[in-house]
Amino acid sequence: MAAVLNSVKSFGGNSMSVNGGPDFMDAPVTTGTSIMAVEFDGGVVIGADSRTTSGSYIANRVTDKLTPVHDRIFCCRSGSAADTQAIADIVSYHTSFHSIEVGEPPLVRTAANLFKDLCYRHREDLTAGIIVAGWDKRKGGQVYSVPLGGMLVRQAVAIGGSGSTYVYGYVDSHFKEGMTKEECFQFCANTLALAMFRDGSSGGVIRLAAINEDGIERKVITGDDIPKFWEG
Amino acid sequence: MSSIGTGYDLSASQFSPDGRVFQVEYANKAVENSGTAVGIRGKDGVVFAVEKLVQSKLYEAGANKRIFNIDRHIGMAVAGLLADARQISEIARDEASNFRYNYGGDIPCKNLADRVAMYMHAYTLYSHVRPFGCSVMLGSYDKDDGPQLYMMDPSGVHWGYYGCAIGKARQAAKTEIEKLKMADQSCRDLVKEAAKIIYIVHDEVKDKAFELELSWVGDVTNGRHEMVPKDIVVEAEKFAKESMEESDDSDEEDL
Numbered sequence: 001m002a003a004v005l006n007s008v009k010s011f012g013g014n015s016m017s018v019n020g021g022p023d024f025m026d027a028p029v030t031t032g033t034s035i036m037a038v039e040f041d042g043g044v045v046i047g048a049d050s051r052t053t054s055g056s057y058i059a060n061r062v063t064d065k066l067t068p069v070h071d072r073i074f075c076c077r078s079g080s081a082a083d084t085q086a087i088a089d090i091v092s093y094h095t096s097f098h099s100i101e102v103g104e105p106p107l108v109r110t111a112a113n114l115f116k117d118l119c120y121r122h123r124e125d126l127t128a129g130i131i132v133a134g135w136d137k138r139k140g141g142q143v144y145s146v147p148l149g150g151m152l153v154r155q156a157v158a159i160g161g162s163g164s165t166y167v168y169g170y171v172d173s174h175f176k177e178g179m180t181k182e183e184c185f186q187f188c189a190n191t192l193a194l195a196m197f198r199d200g201s202s203g204g205v206i207r208l209a210a211i212n213e214d215g216i217e218r219k220v221i222t223g224d225d226i227p228k229f230w231e232g
Numbered sequence: 233m234s235s236i237g238t239g240y241d242l243s244a245s246q247f248s249p250d251g252r253v254f255q256v257e258y259a260n261k262a263v264e265n266s267g268t269a270v271g272i273r274g275k276d277g278v279v280f281a282v283e284k285l286v287q288s289k290l291y292e293a294g295a296n297k298r299i300f301n302i303d304r305h306i307g308m309a310v311a312g313l314l315a316d317a318r319q320i321s322e323i324a325r326d327e328a329s330n331f332r333y334n335y336g337g338d339i340p341c342k343n344l345a346d347r348v349a350m351y352m353h354a355y356t357l358y359s360h361v362r363p364f365g366c367s368v369m370l371g372s373y374d375k376d377d378g379p380q381l382y383m384m385d386p387s388g389v390h391w392g393y394y395g396c397a398i399g400k401a402r403q404a405a406k407t408e409i410e411k412l413k414m415a416d417q418s419c420r421d422l423v424k425e426a427a428k429i430i431y432i433v434h435d436e437v438k439d440k441a442f443e444l445e446l447s448w449v450g451d452v453t454n455g456r457h458e459m460v461p462k463d464i465v466v467e468a469e470k471f472a473k474e475s476m477e478e479s480d481d482s483d484e485e486d487l
Contacts, residue, residue, distance in 0.1 A: 094334075098335060101343060102340055102342075102343050103342070103343075110336055112336070113337075117334070
C-alpha cells in the first residue's frame with residue numbers, strides 16, 4: 001500500500017519522495033487520528049474519528065477505529081493502521097482462548113495487559129498508540145491507556161492520536177466524575193469535533209460506542225450533526 | 233482392599249483386563265501411607281491442617297513442611313511422597329507466575345487446579361515416567377469468588393470440595409469433617425476444628441510424635457495465604473487437647 005517503485009523523476013517541486021514520486025506514494029498508512037475513552041458508572045464510552053491517511057492522501061474517510069477484542073472489550077487504534085490491526089488480532093485471539101480456559105468473560109485488565117506485553121516487547125518495531133476500554137463484572141467500566149512505548153495505565157478519561165494534542169485543555173476543563181452515559185456521549189462528541197477541526201490527520205465522521213453489562217450501543221455522527229464551535 | 237495386578241502393573245501405559253491402571257492405584261497407596269492432611273472451606277476462607285509425622289527426635293523442628301505457598305493468594309497442602317510434592321509445588325508456582333506475567337492478575341484457583349491436574353495426569357500416560365506419589369490440595373480466597381478448595385490425586389482427577397481429607401486417616405477425618413457446619417463458620421473457628429480433627433485421627437500407638445502444621449487464607453489474612461501465627465496455633469492445640477480429654481472423661485463416666 002505504501003511502498004511504490006516509481007520511475008518518474010520529478011513531480012511538482014516541493015514534496016519529493018525518495019523514489020521520485022509524490023510523497024504520499026511512499027508514506028506509511030497511518031490512522032492520524034483522534035481517539036478517546038471515558039469511564040462512567042456501569043460502563044465506558046469510546047469514540048474516534050474516521051480518517052486514515054497515507055501521507056496527505058486520505059485512504060479511507062469512513063474508517064472504523066473502534067475494534068472489538070471481545071464481547072465487552074474494545075480498543076481504539078491510533079498510529080500505524082497495519083501495526084494496530086495486527087496487534088488487535090493477536091490480542092483478540094489470546095483473550096478468546098483465555099476466557100474459555102478460565103470459564104468466564106475476560107477482565108479488561110487482562111486484555112490491556114496483553115496489549116502492553118506486545119507493544120512493549122516490540123516497541124522498536126511498532127508505532128501503535130492504543131486505548132483499551134470495556135466492562136467486566138469485577139471492576140465495572142475501565143479505560144486503560146497503552147501509548148507508544150508500551151506503558152500501561154488506567155485512567156478515568158484517556159485521549160490519544162495526533163488530534164488529541166489540541167484538546168487536552170478542553171478535556172481537563174470539561175471532564176467531571178459521575179457523568180451519565182448520555183453526558184459521556186456528548187462530552188466525547190464535543191472533544192472529537194474540536195480535535196477533528198484543528199488536526200489535518202483527523203476528520204470524517206465521529207464514531208461512538210457505549211459498552212456496559214447489557215451490550216454495545218454504537219452511534220455515528222455525520223456532517224452537520226457534528227458539534228460546531230467558533231469557526232472564525 | 234489390596235489386589236495384585238500380576239503382569240498388568242509393570243507400567244503406567246498398560247491397562248489391566250478389567251480396565252484399571254495399576255500403577256496409578258499403587259501411587260494412591262503411597263498417599264495412604266503418609267500423615268493425614270485436611271482442608272476445610274468455611275464462610276470466609278480456607279484452612280489447612282497437616283499431621284506431620286516425625287520419625288526421629290534428632291530432626292530440626294519445623295523442617296520438611298508439608299504446606300506450601302504457591303502464590304500470594306493460594307496455598308497447597310500435600311500428602312504422599314514429599315519429594316514428588318515439591319516438584320508439583322514448583323510446577324504450580326510456575327503456572328501461577330506465568331499467568332500473572334501474561335494476564336496481569338492472580339490466577340483463579342480453579343484454573344490452577346485444572347493445570348496442575350493436567351500435569352499430574354500427563355505422568356500417568358507413559359511407561360518411561362511414573363505417576364506422582366502424592367495428592368495435593370489447593371486453597372484460595374478472594375472477595376469476588378469467595379473461598380475455593382480443590383484436591384488433585386495421582387490419577388490427575390480433581391474436584392472442588394467444602395471439606396477434604398487425604399492420607400492415612402482420611403476416612404476417620406472425613407467423618408469428623410462431615411459433622412461440622414463449615415459453610416457457617418469463619419476461619420478462626422475452623423482453625424480450632426481442624427486442629428481438633430488432626431488430634432482425634434492421630435494414631436498414638438503406631439505413630440509416636442507428630443507436628444501440627446496449620447495454615448489459612450481468607451478474609452482474616454486479607455486474601456493472603458499464611459501459616460497460622462504461633463499464638464493461634466497454641467490456642468488451637470489447647471482446644472484440641474481439651475476436647476480429646478473431654479471425650480476421654482465421658483468414656484470413663486459410662487464405665
